Amino acid sequence: MKIYFCGSIRGGRNDVHVYRRIVEKLRSYGTVLTEHVSSSELTDSGEDAKTGGDKFIHDRDMDWLRQADLVVAEVTQPSLGVGYELGRAIDMRKKVLCLFRLSSQRTLSAMIRGAEDRELFVVRDYREDEAENVLEEFFTNLRRM
Numbered sequence: 828m829k830i831y832f833c834g835s836i837r838g839g840r841n842d843v844h845v846y847r848r849i850v851e852k853l854r855s856y857g858t859v860l861t862e863h864v865s866s867s868e869l870t871d872s873g874e875d876a877k878t879g880g881d882k883f884i885h886d887r888d889m890d891w892l893r894q895a896d897l898v899v900a901e902v903t904q905p906s907l908g909v910g911y912e913l914g915r916a917i918d919m920r921k922k923v924l925c926l927f928r929l930s931s932q933r934t935l936s937a938m939i940r941g942a943e944d945r946e947l948f949v950v951r952d953y954r955e956d957e958a959e960n961v962l963e964e965f966f967t968n969l970r971r972m
């Protein structure tokens with residue numbers, strides 16, 4: 828299974844330790860196409876422009892998104908890029924799981940929470956220490972479908 832993981836980069840890297848935890852668990856279910864999002868070496872400047880710049884990043888990521896069987900997004904730290912990826916994923920009719928930590932005291936955008944439809948687009952509130960269990964439960968249900 829190919830999994831596209833979304834997490835904030837230029838939107839701020841405060842949650843990178845959580846992304847790391849999620850990506851580690853996701854690896855037990857398949858190939859994570861966007862592993863770099865969870866790298867602690869990646870700062871809020873984003874990937875090295877030498878790779879070909881923003882157009883390269885955008886086109887590569889959209890290509891990965893098209894290939895993906897599933898999209899998992901950590902949406903607690905607001906990020907334009909993650910919002911964009913989710914909108915495109917909906918358009919491609921991908922199955923999406925969004926994870927949001929209520930402990931952040933933030934209120935998730937209505938454009939994400941309000942997009943929930945139970946079948947293709949699921950929003951799950953969780954605590955950091957529940958990350959692995961929440962994913963386990965999600966993938967178990969996925970197998971039953």
Ligand SMILES: O=c1[nH]c(=O)n([C@H]2C[C@H](O)[C@@H](COP(=O)(O)O)O2)cc1CO
Binds near residue numbers: 839
């Ligand atoms: O360098 C990058 N590499 C990259 O893959 N992205 C993608 C993956 C992330 O899920 C998302 C983050 O968007 P943003 O940088 O606006 O927070 O965009 C975003 C950037 C920088 O915007």
